[in-house]
Amino acid sequence: MEAGSDPSEEQLLQRPWLPVSISGCQLLVKSCFSDTAYRILLTDMHCVWEERMEAAAIQSRAQELNRRLRASVEAFFSHLCEVVQPCLSGGELTGGKAQIFLTRQDNGNINVRLKSELAELPFYWEFRCSPAPVALACAQLVRPLLVISRMLQQQVKQLGGLLVRKDAEIQDYRENGATLSRERLQTEVFEESTYREHFMATTLPFLWSESLDSLGFDADLQQLYTTAIAHRKRKLSEERSVQEEQPAAESSADVVSARSEAANIRKQNHNKQDETTDVKTTNRPTMPKSDMSIPAERKSSKAKKKKVGLFR
């Protein structure tokens, strides 16, 4: 199933995975609340759970859990949104009286139970989430992670190429007798295989140990996720606008909102990684766009491929 074919799945796809801790359990959450309907996705990276609810089912569960309360589904739903949305967006529960719990069921489901107050009476809610279809995990995790991996892999290749070129430049200066004024500025020749070998030996074993607050899906990866999805969406809208002759104006606003959501995660999470941009080198011009070591033939052949897909 293509993710783009289901509007609520497409909507979820554009959201980042927000880290949430409930009852000591670390999860990543996506949720989508519309008019008296919601869809919620949770993952601990070992399973993905979901629940989809619409007006009638929400009304009936609200009555089942709150026998003494009589209210319209709109009233129940708007209260639910008010209480639970901040929590599912990685923030705190609003109101001191609201409480949230998570219980794992024997059948593999998880229940997220909520207790708050509505019109001075206790209000209960339960998200009863069952394991998601594998196709949903493919759309929301596997395919985006694959694109992120390919993206980073290309960057590693390009940066390796740039390092080799810098070394050639440095070698030329040195062969012509240049010396450094400060010894500590001297770098060693970059050799890809030595670098990779050392990297694998020293860094890889630690990457399997998840950092608790993000399950390994840290703020930087979240931002790549959002960027990757935004580009996918832009591409889809372009294709649609070609096919349907409609402008794709709406999508850019969504992209902006997805970006600012990702920026929020960056603020919320503790960014433990070292920054590599703190050394400023301002004396020389910035890199022109032609100097990114992306061979021109390759770009044009890929663009051709896309065109074929568009008009077949």
Added chain:
Amino acid sequence: MEAGSDPSEEQLLQRPWLPVSISGCQLLVKSCFSDTAYRILLTDMHCVWEERMEAAAIQSRAQELNRRLRASVEAFFSHLCEVVQPCLSGGELTGGKAQIFLTRQDNGNINVRLKSELAELPFYWEFRCSPAPVALACAQLVRPLLVISRMLQQQVKQLGGLLVRKDAEIQDYRENGATLSRERLQTEVFEESTYREHFMATTLPFLWSESLDSLGFDADLQQLYTTAIAHRKRKLSEERSVQEEQPAAESSADVVSARSEAANIRKQNHNKQDETTDVKTTNRPTMPKSDMSIPAERKSSKAKKKKVGLFR
């Protein structure tokens, strides 16, 4: 569910995803044939399917599909292995008479049907694969892809840092009056944000268009997958050997075989990516291990974390 808890899942985890084309359908396959039992995983990156079969079920399906053939389950199974294993390993069907077909069922299942000859009679087999539990997709795709992403992300950071240091060295030479003997050796200053922005604009849109033969999971990523899993396994074995006081000798052989399988994929696939290591710079010493810009504090704090996990 932890993948390590199920031996056949652990076995599958160590295998690479092999690209296979059946009836014009591009898939990635993992399979595991043991004594009169098999487990097979297929994905088109939109869904993951699986089938697990043991002796009794294999015997009964073999009889159902081959009424005229009378044979022991061992005979059926060894013939099946002989015919299908090369095909599921990304190679060709052995024997000119064997044929393989794929059909998608309305219920979301896929059937891989096989026709060959056993004792000069037609022999039929069907892999009846249904969508895999989402936990399996998490173990076999999501978590490894997340580790690959984190690994590459760290490399991008480190290489960016190295480029900044090279620029500082170059700037020092130039400030002291050095000039290049060949103008074309001059590189531009590396600026991470400019680089990333340009990369996103030019490369990202093309990463969503899958290359047909690998579904985007190309040979280089396959190798990273194998490496990541091997490191995970080594770590698990070390932990187990500490806990159970057993040697982890067996695992290293598996790692080697997984590596050679990955090497085979590299040969099979067309590697379309540009190589960055063709410029040789031999005049200066290779990079010592201490010079990889992994801050020492960080390494030691991570190592501490691991130790806590090991003995808790």
